[in-house]
Amino acid sequence: MRPPFRLSGVRSVVLLGAHPDDIEIGAGGLLLALAGIAGLRVRYVLLTGTPDRRAEARAAATAFLPTARIDFALHDLPDGRLPAHWAGAKRIVDAAATGGADLVLAPGPDDAHQDHRLLGELAPTAFRDTTVLHYEIPKWDGDLGRRNVYLGLSADRARRKVDLLNNYFPSQKDRSWWDDEIFLGLARLRGMECRTRYAEAYRCDKALVEM
Template identity: 75%
Template sequence: MLPFALPGVRRVALFGAHPDDIEIGAGGLLLSLASPGLSVSYTLLSGTPERQAEARAAAAAFLPGADITFALHDLPDGRAPAHWERAKSAVQAAALGGADLVVAPARDDAHQDHRLLAELVPTAFRDAVVLHYEIPKWDGDLGRRNVYVPLPDARARRKVELLHTHFPSQKDRDWWDDEVFLGLARLRGMECRSRYAEAYTCEKAVMSL
């Protein structure tokens, strides 16, 4: 396993198909990146006004001090591929601002809205590192990852705390609990010799020596 760093990340582009996708998949990474002066583009394809309000509050909590620009769209949940043109335009609009780091769903995600974003994002961001996150779900689509972000215990638990605080609309889902979130983080941590971690896929990167 080869450790590497991403120094000088000042512009981050975040993509989710639905409110809470970004924070479930990359909340620990966001807490690690958060700093004054960080510029963040935050794009969601869908969500009711109530759910989008949750996402705004969550982003502010996960990224304290960051300058966050929101682009919250209202594509029908589960129907994003049928609205390809609007989804593509949303991604292209976010790409106009550029980014050092891009965070998006994984190509092997079983949800069609997630997969669409995973396919569109790399076509718009050709000069940035793109990390594809994972989301635990009923479909059982968790796979092998090749990039890990170790999380100190306090940061992993802070992520879960913020998920519960800022997405109360999801509390009745049978999979929304500490054991799911921390269990996956513990498993990914074991894979990278840490207690907790988030795992991503990076399909293409250029190493500067």
């Protein structure tokens, strides 16, 4: 059974992304919160990405987590084709689980994008004794659903997240879905749901509660 989860007790994190920018879009506010933890160890795992896009992700991770010790595992499986490369994706996720972690962040198994969805399904099969938080990524598919874990964000932290996204992923800024109002609007909506100004929302399928 997973140990009880406390953000203040996190010392090791595994970040799983299907594509460069997935992790920061879905959990950039949480990364900024974790950045204040002394001695934080991070395994940053991407399954796809061109060399230029992987370089963006590497730079972004160090900006979001400037004091953490980050081990990168940046792979080049075919973008948009991960279900056809299930065995390779599974090997990558299993390798990321070596040594365990206090917290895992991954996309959701209910995500409409096939690459995100596969990674969300694989994460709990490898991290059986770790709290897994599934982040959300806004997209044209309209797949945003109900979430059951919220992280409140101050206005400064929400703005900082968006600024870092814009600064470190310049290749994406011409995309129709890459928009400050989209990122801040979703954060405001999730904030309303948990009675804060801004928030990130996650799904957690299993947690252990202690008295």
